[in-house]
Amino acid sequence: MATKKHLKRGTPVLPQEIIQIILSKLPANSLLRFKTVSRSWYTIISDPLFIQTHLCSSLSESNSFAKSQDPKSQTVKLLEGPYGEYDVMSFCGCVLLLVEANISLKKRLVLWNPSTRTETYVWSPDICSSRQSYGLCYDRTSHNFKSSSSSSSPFGDRLGSGGGGGSLKNSSSSSSSSSGNRLDSGSGGVGGDGRRSRSWTKRNEFPCSGKPDTSAPGVCVNGAIYWVWRSSYNKVKEIMYFDPRDDKLKMLQMPEDVVVDDVSKSIRLVNLRGCLGLYYCVKGGDEKKTITVRIWTKEKGVDENCWNESVTFDNVLDRIWWFKPRCFVENKIVIRFRDSTRFVNYDPFKNTIEEFEGDASCYEYEFVPY
Amino acid sequence: MAAETGTPTTLTLKSNDDELFSVAESAAILSVTIRNMVEDGCAGGVIPLDNVDGKTLASVITYMNGISAIPADEEKKKSYRDKFLSDKDFETLADMVLAANYLNMSCLMDAVSAKIAQVMEKKSVGWVRRKFGIENDYTPEEEAAVKEEHKWTFEGVETDDDN
Secondary structure (H helix, E strand, O other): OOOOOEOOOOOEOOOHHHHHHHHOOOOHHHHHHHOOOOHHHHHHHHOHHHHHHHHHHHHOOOOOOOOOOOHHHOOOOOOOOOOOOEEEEEEEOOEEEEEEOOOOOOOEEEEEEOOOOEEEEEEOOOOOOOOEEEEEEEEOOOOEEEEEEEEEOHHHHHOOOOOOOEEEEEEEOOOHHHOOOOOOOHHHOOOOOOOOOOOOOOOOEOOEOEEEOOOOOOEEEOOEEEEEEEEOOOOOEEEEEEEOOOOEEEEEOOOOOOOOOOOOOOEEEEEEOOEEEEEEEEEOOOOOOOEEEEEEEEOOOOOOOOEEEEEEEEEEOOOHHHOEEEHHHOOEEEEEEOOOOEEEEEEOOOOEEEEEEOOHHHHOOOOOOO | OHHHHOOOOEEEEEOOOOOEEEEEHHHHOOOHHHHHHHHOOOOOOEEEOOOOOHHHHHHHHHHHHHHHOOOOOHHHHHHHHHHHHHOOOHHHHHHHHHHHHHHOOHHHHHHHHHHHHHHHOOOOHHHHHHHHOOOOOOOHHHHHHHHHHOHHHHOOOOOOOOO
């Protein structure tokens, strides 16, 4: 009556559908290795539908970044990226959007997936201005990565109107070789290129009265791309976001008590484990030149507009870029204090603060989840 | 009907090696397979579970009782599942994933398959072949070519001590 087959040592033979369920819970690195197990495993792992499921489950908010069970066992690894010099503009899941770091007019953009070590090159959609900012997000309906570029139009600048008409161009560009967050479809040689477009399609252009703050790249959270935007007439900063579901540019209400009437005040956005985080600094007493930093987090979800203030730090080193959300250890925010090698790890979710002495040099790198 | 009498209903489950187990109906219906039988009224006597052996069934019942004793608190349930699976070896996990699939218990299925994935994550290709009983059907040339394609994924793999 028993239909179960046993191996010599008593392990039951698992049917294909159970193997598939187990495999879908593995990280990309292991999956790529296990393509070597047998032909049938190769077929499962290279299957476009399997890759899609794997990608979606790894992009789901609860899951992304939370892969590592024990932060202490995580090691920082230096990876060799695509050949050339690039700036990391944005990341979505584990796929990074890199932009060539040079002054040429037509730049190469690279979608790089460090978990599969594959990259896809695309040329920038139009002439790049130095004031261009890009963002990357994933559209679950069309199963495409979308990259949006926002820039102030060159004309606006030339007219000297102080910003002029900004525009946001969105293009759906993706190719098989970067379409996996943790697992990648193109690398197997199955599926093949050309299955997805890697060209830019101009979807929308939004004339708007402002431009992105170029010192801060677009942040992908909950599937949308957020930018700090500088409005041209009243010099007020605001948050704009690109919603890939309807390809529209929208404005997000700032937290109520954030008054950013002075453009010199820095506002930064980060992705904190699936929540949009905002931090900005307020100048402290004049003679000491220290600043106070306040941090907010927004409730999850693109349509959610509720901000929660989480914490305020005083006496922080007066350079906001010392703030780095350390994605590789569970998205903590690292804060460095003035006149010391003191660092603080702030966890906005548990609301815990952990102080440590640090080596400043280790914070000069950008960290991305991997 | 049983609830009205005030005494909890007990079901008798029979494994494929003819072991009998008593389990509270409220715990047993975590299995959709068993729940359907109860709803169809065929749970009066002994419920035969032809695809589960006694050792595995005992373990599944321990899980059913343990998890149903925890009130609706996802955190606590999760930590119970983690603890429950922490000392299981690969063979036991494989038996349990089959049982969970047959009994249609999604929470156990999720937990066990995730645990198996966690166990395999850093293992070598040889280890996986042995444990899953898979025959290498590549020619040596093909195998080398597939391996070459993702060479870096072979870094940091645990050495085979075959535990």
